[in-house]
Amino acid sequence: MRRDHTGLAFLAGLLLLGSAKMAGAHPAHAKPVNYPFVVGFERFHSGMDDEAYLAEGGFILLNELNCVACHAPPAPLADQFPGVVATNLEGVASRLAPLELEIFIRNPRFAKRDTTMPSLFAGPDRDLDEVAALRAWLGTLKKELPAHPVGDIERGRALYHRIGCVACHAPETGYRPPGVPDNAEIEMAGLASVPMNLADLYDLNALTEFLLRPNEHRPSGRMPDFGLSVADASDLAAYLKAGPDLVLPENLTEALSSEAPVVDAALVATGRGLFLTKQCHACHSMPGDDSAALSGPTAKPLAALDPGSTGGCFSERPVGGAVPFYGLDLVQRRALAAALRRLADRGELDPSREIDWRMKQLNCYACHERAGIGGPETSREVYFGFSGDEAVAMGREGHLPPPLDDVGTRLARETLEAILFGGGGPAKSRPHLVVPMPVYRREAGAPFPDLFRAADSSPPP
Numbered sequence: 337m338r339r340d341h342t343g344l345a346f347l348a349g350l351l352l353l354g355s356a357k358m359a360g361a362h363p364a365h366a367k368p369v370n371y372p373f374v375v376g377f378e379r380f381h382s383g384m385d386d387e388a389y390l391a392e393g394g395f396i397l398l399n400e401l402n403c404v405a406c407h408a409p410p411a412p413l414a415d416q417f418p419g420v421v422a423t424n425l426e427g428v429a430s431r432l433a434p435l436e437l438e439i440f441i442r443n444p445r446f447a448k449r450d451t452t453m454p455s456l457f458a459g460p461d462r463d464l465d466e467v468a469a470l471r472a473w474l475g476t477l478k479k480e481l482p483a484h485p486v487g488d489i490e491r492g493r494a495l496y497h498r499i500g501c502v503a504c505h506a507p508e509t510g511y512r513p514p515g516v517p518d519n520a521e522i523e524m525a526g527l528a529s530v531p532m533n534l535a536d537l538y539d540l541n542a543l544t545e546f547l548l549r550p551n552e553h554r555p556s557g558r559m560p561d562f563g564l565s566v567a568d569a570s571d572l573a574a575y576l577k578a579g580p581d582l583v584l585p586e587n588l589t590e591a592l593s594s595e596a597p598v599v600d601a602a603l604v605a606t607g608r609g610l611f612l613t614k615q616c617h618a619c620h621s622m623p624g625d626d627s628a629a630l631s632g633p634t635a636k637p638l639a640a641l642d643p644g645s646t647g648g649c650f651s652e653r654p655v656g657g658a659v660p661f662y663g664l665d666l667v668q669r670r671a672l673a674a675a676l677r678r679l680a681d682r683g684e685l686d687p688s689r690e691i692d693w694r695m696k697q698l699n700c701y702a703c704h705e706r707a708g709i710g711g712p713e714t715s716r717e718v719y720f721g722f723s724g725d726e727a728v729a730m731g732r733e734g735h736l737p738p739p740l741d742d743v744g745t746r747l748a749r750e751t752l753e754a755i756l757f758g759g760g761g762p763a764k765s766r767p768h769l770v771v772p773m774p775v776y777r778r779e780a781g782a783p784f785p786d787l788f789r790a791a792d793s794s795p796p797p
């Protein structure tokens with residue numbers, strides 16, 4: 337098979353490009369960390385020295401990094417560790433340019449340093465022909481999107497800092513949300529923010545489309561649906577893409593101008609096949625084939641992994657073969673090892689613990705406190721918009737989402753369902769709050785109503 341003749345230029349350029357992206361980061365983008373970012377681990381478990389607490393964080397990682405897709409959990413724990421379904425690749429070529437697709441396949445950490453997608457072609461034995469074939473196939477996955485209006489950057493900036501995005505993502509340094517008194521100090525956010533560097537890379541129209549339908553685009557349900565209007569989504573997209581321009585080194589610009597190689601049908605077919613043999617479908621559903629279930633685990637079962645291992649997926653360097661490279665940091669490796677050591681003792685979770693487990697995964701704690709855990713960070717409270725004098729008179733309660741203590745006794749099952757999964761869009765029974773309760777994907781949040789009912793009906797022991 338003929339190798340794409342720009343391959344060598346790519347190789348030389350990739351590292352440069354990686355750093356160029358960093359330098360050109362959008363002001364509202366969190367400073368990237370150098371390991372896969374998992375918010376529930378970061379906020380609640382990464383600073384812990386206590387072995388049991390660290391292990392609990394390790395369990396979160398086992399699920400959120402989808403280790404369980406390849407290393408099967410013990411049968412009694414299968415329900416607790418369903419793993420996460422990664423980005424829907426349908427239409428990926430309408431979002432990402434050919435070069436960005438190539439980078440993502442070869443080493444996603446160059447496109448997004450703290451991504452949770454491991455590199456599958458970063459090892460010494462990587463086969464660039466395989467990368468080219470995958471790119472050729474993914475390059476055919478275009479999707480016709482409605483033409484959304486081009487939004488207003490300033491309106492987008494104001495919205496972003498008012499409707500709840502900053503509960504999870506980073507605020508723009510130095511930005512004062514409208515309505516904050518002049519003498520009030522804007523503190524730096526202390527907790528880590530969820531990265532969103534891909535906003536810079538996505539095509540503008542496709543970014544608007546993503547913001548309108550995040551639950552379809554990201555089946556994991558980790559980024560919920562705010563029920564945005566087309567106008568609001570366009571404004572947000574315009575703002576999120578308005579980072580400083582990416583400046584490419586001159587020699588690279590030249591190499592890139594010939595970036596769309598002639599693609600033949602055989603190459604595309606090879607790429608489609610590789611998607612399965614390279615285990616991409618351990619995490620992504622097979623585009624164009626709704627019926628194809630995610631693949632079953634193919635590597636050693638979780639219980640057979642050696643917690644003391646420094647090889648395989650624990651390796652500090654890409655090892656190649658079928659072993660993914662996550663770029664885990666030391667704390668994450670320690671947490672994962674602690675979890676593996678405790679795997680045999682892990683039993684079923686009682687309803688309260690299961691609620692905590694799920695609220696960490698879906699980051700409900702970014703907006704809600706429950707049982708004294710979580711809730712919006714104090715320095716982020718200014719980014720929860722509210723309106724009306726009544727709200728001011730109510731104090732904090734008037735501008736923050738409600739704590740979730742006792743919701744299981746306060747609210748009927750159907751009410752909880754409607755609040756979580758929308759139907760008619762985000763639930764709003766507190767009109768003074770500008771931040772809505774976003775709509776969650778049913779698969780991700782399904783157990784909550786029963787869990788709240790069970791946990792809150794039984795008095796604590």
Ligand code: HEC
Nearest residue numbers: 401402403406615618635636641642645647648649658659
């Ligand atoms: C896409 C599939 C895949 C995913 C996802 C995956 N692994 Fe692996 N892992 C492998 C393969 C393949 C090997 C090498 C062959 C084997 O040991 O089965 C391996 C090896 C390992 C090893 C070394 C085996 C040993 O006991 O010495 C450890 C430890 C490990 N993985 C942990 C993890 C952890 C932790 C995660 C999540 C952060 C993870 N793996 C995610 C496929 C995967």
Ligand code: HEC
Nearest residue numbers: 500501503504530531532533534535554558559562572699
């Ligand atoms: C509850 C937390 C949460 C809130 C609130 C939230 N997001 Fe996200 N967002 C996420 C997570 C987690 C991801 C990554 C999802 C994944 O990897 O599948 C994400 C991904 C994104 C991405 C994709 C970029 C990338 O690099 O993955 C964009 C753009 C984005 N969010 C914008 C927004 C905007 C605009 C708002 C406000 C309307 C918002 N988010 C509110 C959690 C949140």
Ligand code: HEC
Nearest residue numbers: 402422423428431440441451452453456614615616618619
């Ligand atoms: C262990 C799970 C895992 C495996 C295996 C995996 N991916 Fe991913 N992939 C992800 C996750 C998670 C994301 C979202 C990353 C983010 O937003 O930070 C992603 C994102 C992507 C994207 C960007 C899509 C977009 O529109 O934003 C592409 C392209 C992609 N993967 C291709 C592949 C290919 C090709 C393979 C096989 C060679 C593969 N992936 C294997 C987890 C995985």
Ligand code: HEC
Nearest residue numbers: 500503698700703737738743763764765766771772773774
């Ligand atoms: C971006 C912030 C945000 C996130 C993230 C969020 N919520 Fe909410 N939630 C709200 C707001 C705001 C309300 C109040 C809506 C209203 O009454 O107008 C609310 C209301 C609720 C209520 C009803 C409470 C009551 O007393 O009326 C429940 C239950 C709830 N959320 C559960 C969850 C769960 C479970 C998650 C995670 C899967 C979650 N929420 C994530 C903002 C959020």
